[in-house]
Amino acid sequence: MKFTVVILGAPYSSAASYSAYRFCRALLEQGHQLARLFFYADGVHNGSALTCPPQDELDLQQAWRQLITKHQLDAVVCIAAALRRGVLDAAERDRYAKPADNLACEFNLSGLGQLIEACATCDRTVTFGA
């Protein structure tokens, strides 16, 4: 089956991101297709490349990045939610003349249309709320 997974929680703020991560791993292990990850609302913080959790804790953002790379997943971060929370890629950094960008290269900034398209074309959409 084709799945879309929506993540609404920031890592370390709620369990949503870690629950979604474990769900994604389980569905990939079972041979299902994960067509799109959509990070929305506070979930956009999962895309930051600048987090530094303590070394004896799970690095959830790194775990997401590894999962995305390993399975070549389409990981979309909502652009409107990201901009207002200070998660920027290089193009948005330039557009808004900010001193830095911080979106990890495994993620793409895009719009809600990507979520609608994924919901319309996938068999299942599972949301992990904060």
Place this chain on the structure above:
Amino acid sequence: MSTLHTVNKSPFSNNSLESCLQLCSEQDCILLIEDGAYGAVAHSPCAGSLQQASARGIGIYVLQSDAQARGLQDLLDNIEPTDYQGFVQLSCQHQCIQSWY
């Protein structure tokens, strides 16, 4: 069309499980995840409604790892523990997945 309802808030602090139970149809299932696992304990505010839902044929599940992480014991009899593999299977069995959060 059947629905899998996931509830991630404790019924001790939030009414999402109560709302979910009011909208649940006979062929639906409820999966308690994260703090929603508190709904599976015998003295939870929704224990009676959950038993009634179960009697109506609604499948009630709890993510065992989330219940264990919260040290929950004395779970209601007709709540079935499951894991993420089971979560994925439940997602496939139902056409719609409704998240309560």
